[in-house]
Amino acid sequence: MIATMNGLAPVRASSGTGGRLAWVFAIVLAVGALFSYVAGWLTPHRLTPARVVDTFERINGPHPGFRRNHAKGVTISGNFAANGAGSRLSKASVFRAGSVPVPVVGRFALAGGMPYAGDSAATVRSLALAFSLPNGEEWRTGMNNIPVFIVNTPEAFSEQLIALAPEPATQKPNPARAQAFMAKHPETMRAIRAIKAQAPTAGFEDSTYNSLNAFHLIDAAGRVTAVRWSMVPLQGAPAVPPPTAAPTGANFLFDALIAHVEDAPLRFRLVLTIAQPGDATNDATLAWPEDREKLEVGTLTIDRVEGEATGSARIINFDPLILPNGIAGSDDPLLSARSAAYSQSFTRRVAEPVASSAVKTTAAGEVSQP
Amino acid sequence: MSKSAQFAWSSRVLHWLMAIALLGMLLLGMGMVTSLWHYQSLVAVHRPLGILILVLTIIRFINRQLKPLPPFLATMSARERVIASASERLLYALMFLLPLVGWGMLSAARYPVRIGPLVLPPILPHSVGLYTVLRQAHTVLAYLLFFTFMAHLSAVLFHTLVLRDGLLRRMLPWSPPPSERDDRAP
Numbered sequence: 068m069i070a071t072m073n074g075l076a077p078v079r080a081s082s083g084t085g086g087r088l089a090w091v092f093a094i095v096l097a098v099g100a101l102f103s104y105v106a107g108w109l110t111p112h113r114l115t116p117a118r119v120v121d122t123f124e125r126i127n128g129p130h131p132g133f134r135r136n137h138a139k140g141v142t143i144s145g146n147f148a149a150n151g152a153g154s155r156l157s158k159a160s161v162f163r164a165g166s167v168p169v170p171v172v173g174r175f176a177l178a179g180g181m182p183y184a185g186d187s188a189a190t191v192r193s194l195a196l197a198f199s200l201p202n203g204e205e206w207r208t209g210m211n212n213i214p215v216f217i218v219n220t221p222e223a224f225s226e227q228l229i230a231l232a233p234e235p236a237t238q239k240p241n242p243a244r245a246q247a248f249m250a251k252h253p254e255t256m257r258a259i260r261a262i263k264a265q266a267p268t269a270g271f272e273d274s275t276y277n278s279l280n281a282f283h284l285i286d287a288a289g290r291v292t293a294v295r296w297s298m299v300p301l302q303g304a305p306a307v308p309p310p311t312a313a314p315t316g317a318n319f320l321f322d323a324l325i326a327h328v329e330d331a332p333l334r335f336r337l338v339l340t341i342a343q344p345g346d347a348t349n350d351a352t353l354a355w356p357e358d359r360e361k362l363e364v365g366t367l368t369i370d371r372v373e374g375e376a377t378g379s380a381r382i383i384n385f386d387p388l389i390l391p392n393g394i395a396g397s398d399d400p401l402l403s404a405r406s407a408a409y410s411q412s413f414t415r416r417v418a419e420p421v422a423s424s425a426v427k428t429t430a431a432g433e434v435s436q437p
Numbered sequence: 438m439s440k441s442a443q444f445a446w447s448s449r450v451l452h453w454l455m456a457i458a459l460l461g462m463l464l465l466g467m468g469m470v471t472s473l474w475h476y477q478s479l480v481a482v483h484r485p486l487g488i489l490i491l492v493l494t495i496i497r498f499i500n501r502q503l504k505p506l507p508p509f510l511a512t513m514s515a516r517e518r519v520i521a522s523a524s525e526r527l528l529y530a531l532m533f534l535l536p537l538v539g540w541g542m543l544s545a546a547r548y549p550v551r552i553g554p555l556v557l558p559p560i561l562p563h564s565v566g567l568y569t570v571l572r573q574a575h576t577v578l579a580y581l582l583f584f585t586f587m588a589h590l591s592a593v594l595f596h597t598l599v600l601r602d603g604l605l606r607r608m609l610p611w612s613p614p615p616s617e618r619d620d621r622a623p
Contacts, residue, residue: 090594091599113471388477400474403473403478404474407476407477417568
């Protein structure tokens, strides 16, 4: 009967055609339902990368063109020279001694989604790097100047964003909401105590930046070693006091950084902290014991700093899972979540017009705003 | 129905290999962009599988030029034959375009595409403008592939379960026994 609608010689519609047609619908619907479930259409409250980035946008307001987190920053560039010690643990070419220094592009930034916020010593500082290795390989890493991270799951990260967001009236988190979050997350209480025990240094230049998440190093024989890494400064407190900005100026941390780099390159030692069996690799709130072996594997030199609009860091996603052969992610769920959320933030912001950043450098023919 | 009423053996193998790969890819892609916990592992499969699909598509396209098709069944109207041929062309275009657009958008954003120890060369310059356009296109083309697949699935099920004209048998990976071959000769 249905075949005749196609203008054909009628195919004998035997009894049960309706039932068989129902089967066709059932199968097609089942396949559609499977796809809908995977796409998250049937579970609208599931936490997705888009929802995490939405939360940043809701809390900080719209700032088109900027990163949704660590919004205020500058591009830096320089190189990394390995000393060869890392080859003991990883086959990655970046650790090989005697090779030509690897070009590095990176970014110093302040945590938070406000690109025009005034600098504050208490704000978390970050150093993100992209190492351009031979044969098209890349190593990207984002590090912070805190010893541990404040949460250990993507869900807790999202809850924390909302629970600790400053209220518009007071500019402080709602005490009841913050307390409720802390009561539910003792690991965050513990992590904040560890962070507060370590006073921030004077500036970007003399901060130690930590990977916080654990990674796996893989050697030529396939042996896997869990590590965290840090960039440890070779310079002390800011050498050149900013001539124009008092320490309370809106960009005093960035101004001091720019002045320093224009005077002399910054140098950092890359230090691996090697885990022992039993050290948690899936919990970024837990510090590893102090006596863990530390292995210095090379030196980072930063000799150029540039504002955001022209700097090449704008078009780089410092996805912590873009790793060369010989380095891999660990079982830390924050790595996967960071990778997913960074990708979402990158896709959104690069589709928006290029915005003028708060921090400008003479290198780009711009003048820092007082 | 003679043996030649089935698609060529190579065509049938390629069809089912790619059916699994493409459905897996659509599910992986949809799952990966909505997942925080499994993003890492899903991306690690999605990218190399995309390149594998591109290679299989090239092989399949060559195979398509070399192997004759079995004739249309009498149960397919002239209009249905036009739609079937057009949707075949659309599917080939999507099988070529989706991996190329994916590789291109990753190239434009300088995300390395790794196949085991190898990194594929970027096929486009580093441009976030290109990335933005191609990233959108990748999603639109993926939905188009999904809906074309659903239409294909519905048509085959309708022929096989309702009209019972043996349409699916032409593509089965095995050859049906003679008794089944003859029950509804066109």
